[in-house]
Amino acid sequence: MNYRLIVNIAISLLKARWRQTLVAAIGVTFSITMFIALLSFMTGLNGLLDSLILNRTSHVRIYNDIKPAKHQPVTLVPGNKAAHNFIHSVKSASGRLEIYNSAAILDLLHHDGRVLGVAPKIIAPVFFNAGTIDITGVVNGIDVQAESSLFHFNDYIVAGNALDLKNVPNSIILGKGVAEKLLAELGDVVQVTTSQGEMMPLKVVGYFQSGLQDFDKVQCYTSINTAQKLLGKPNNYLTDIQIKLHDLNGAPAVAREYGGLFQADTEDIQTANSQFETGSFIRTLISYSVGITLLIVAGFGIYNILNMMIYEKMDAIAIMKATGFSGTDVNRIFIVIALSIGLAGGSVGLILGYILSVVINHIPFKTAALPTISTFPVNYNPVFYVIATVFSLVTTYLAGFFPARKASRVDPVVIIRGK
């Protein structure tokens, strides 16, 4: 088989119809460009929305919930096993919210190979006293460094410095919404009252803005020590341990294991945020279907142009067959034509798609909800480029397949006789 000759003939046929070829190639270029730009942009946005949640959510969270004892005394009595229990007034005991033996747990977690990092936390509901009114809020006692490295705490500080929580004693970072309600400036002192009635003045060292309004209206941050002081608890008091794992997908199994091991409640990210995974899946699906539709439309463009070319080139096909080219040769010539349109249009499309992505990435995008974002997010995943290349070749091959088969079946006698 003489491939050089076939490619040579294909190129000559293309050159003779370069305008149509160009239109077909531009169709492919356009669809590949849009495919790449669309997917990069959509998955960039997806990543942004996901990270809104993912960045701030621990993979596994260990805590003690307020709830009635699983095994009530009445059911523990052996004689009551078969009896019907009609006690309706069972209440949750005022059990301790703290995690038992937290120091030992932290030590064990630090040595677990699956664990990327651990951030202890104290969550305490409080009142902020401003003049005559009390505003409810939640104080999170955090380890600033662990919180910053694992949950990008730094990114959400819009004024002040996160590290001041650690360096300035009795300091607090207010949620933006809380700060607005309290009219608290940096350096002001706010009065905080715990649910037990303890009162404490705290100095404002920063504002926190997550982008979720409801969140910012209640959440405030102090160091763990300050929270322990505020609540009047000893320095091993922790209510939450947040864990980030190396492998996100292992979270449910790890959560179950720790729940049994530490005799505490555990929650994994998949259970806590099942809705967001569905959301990002649907968005990705939509972008892929739009992108692939574009490619298929371009494929039909190539199909049309090849079909037209074959009708125009009937004589040429007949004469090639009469002078000794077989149906297979003719078929290959047209497949080569289709693939070279796909290849040329596709590779220009890849470049333009990249350029368009860069342009999108530089469009200013400022919103109060996303303080860390200044331009539209774009995901430069090479996988999209691979998919686009493969798909452009596959669609152009299919678009060329049927016209090429038709060309290979042209009967030279019919053409020559019909003249």
Next chain:
Amino acid sequence: MSEVILQATHIKKYFHDPVTVPVLNDLSLSVNKGEFVSVVGKSGCGKSTLLYVLSTMDTDYEGELWIEQERVTGQKEKQLARIRNEKIGFVFQFHYLLNEFSVLKNVMLPGLKLNKYSAEEIEHRAMERLKMLYIDDLALKGANQLSGGQKQRVAIARALINDPAIIMGDEPTGNLDKKNGQIVFDIFKELATHYHQTLLIVTHDPEFAENTNRIIEMEDGRVIRH
């Protein structure tokens, strides 16, 4: 008796559309090496149909066809293409050059397809044949820039590129004026006498036929004189 190049025995062919009509009726003929044969007959007597059967392009017939002692009947499409490429040169009534290519490339294409010689050698051979037909100065022109007579001469050069066993022509002078027709005939005549090229030409020009070695006359799908 000299070597038989082309032998057809008991060829029958029918057209099925719209009703089944016999076109070739138990027709047998043979062509020897070096013969210049013309096929004549009235319009519709089946002489073109016969040529397409003999040229292996039409495979829908009964009977047997041999080219250079090779049985052609029943061969696969790919084999037939190779036989056409290697052993048969074509000249049609309408010139059927590929307009996308230059004259030289048109002549070279069947040679490149055969792939027996290197590209340089094929180019050299193509130029030789163009010179032989006094059209070497047209080599680099586009095929659509030529006149009818020139195109037909290029078609003859193309037919000669692979040194075919036989050249077949379907009214090669039918579309040409008197002068160009004469030039084409003279080329055929010279090919037959000087190069001992076997030629089988379908024509309805009696003057053309008179000057060939042998005339096969057809009527209603039969050979009535040869």
